[in-house]
Amino acid sequence: MSEHDLTFDAMGSHVRLLIGEPGPGMDPAAEAAEQGRQFIEDFDAALSRFKPDSELCALNDDPREHVPASELMRRAVEAGIGAAELSGGLVDPTLVGEIEQAGYVSSRAGMSGLPLAEALAEAPARRPAGPSPAARWRSLRVDDRAGEVVRPPGLRFDTGGTGKGLAADLLAARLRGYSRFIVDCGGDIRIGGADALVRPYEVFVEHPITGERAHVLRLGSGGVATSGLNVRIWRGEDGRYAHHLIDPASGEPAWTGLVGATALADTALEAETLSKAALLSGPERGRELLAERGGLLVHDSGRVELVGPLAVAPRVRLPQTSNREGAWR
């Protein structure tokens, strides 16, 4: 059974679409992939805070409390509110000022981050992140009847914590009916199709420190996402290392004892939210957050910890692709 494979750059990362056989009356896979690319590019154009002409920037600059918004924008705001609720305020979509203060003012796509090991050596004492006492996200609201986003003027919204997962899920909904498909938005992945249940996809988990494959998952449906500190690390104006995962309680980059978290869930959006929440929560609470659906935690030491169902799931030996013999944990 053949699959159409399309890779392109969008949303500051690589996007990959694999689409199997169409159902009766559906477009050929190649056409669906092109439509998928167009959808992702439109999504990116509307919801990037790094594109001055985006709808998101217009929303954030709008002085009104009630701002007319497209359906896509309303779904994005809804996703941001949902992520904040699910994570108890840890994945907060209103930390635009804080992340800019940390130095993340423009897109870092294509920029190589500073070495994570060095950053970890200089990072402050580890502690779990916490929700912002102000909980500004609670004042965000979507009014679908009026077609508006409602928030206090000046409160800025960012899709950074949920955008890729949401994009993968929305595109996956359009691909329902194809025999199998995978939508990979920069590592936030959604899998579907009846055939994928029979022949699951192999998804490799990248180790944030070594860059090697830390683990492999065989998934027939649902979402998987990874959050990590390795890609976007820089030095702030004060000379300290900084990254893009902000502790809402302090408004500064979070150093929690974890450098990566991978989460499994029903949707990519949920997986993205869980992985961010787990990383921000630190090892103890992170383990609890991933316990139900399963996931991986990568500690500062580089140790990979399997959590929940993954820790007891049946293991498979993959075909060898090199002479190096892998050892089972």
Added chain:
Amino acid sequence: MTEPRPATRKPGAAPVFWASVLLFAALFALLTWRFSIGKDPSLSGATASRPVQVRKVIKRRVVTTIVPTPGANTVTSGPATSSSYSSGAITTGAS
């Protein structure tokens, strides 16, 4: 030649009718009374008067635990055996 049968006297229709009604009423009254005191004649007296016994039926089952996984699929996982990525590999990592 056969001899003619002696003539028999048939009862009248009215006495037969009233006799039937009386018999029916008598039997009906009897059954009603027995039901009312809890003695259903369709059940034997011994069964009806036997005290109800509650029995606990214990079934022994073999339970197979299925590891919960996303959606309806099965998840298997293992450490990767190679450090070099093939071009077709799907990878989840920070981006």
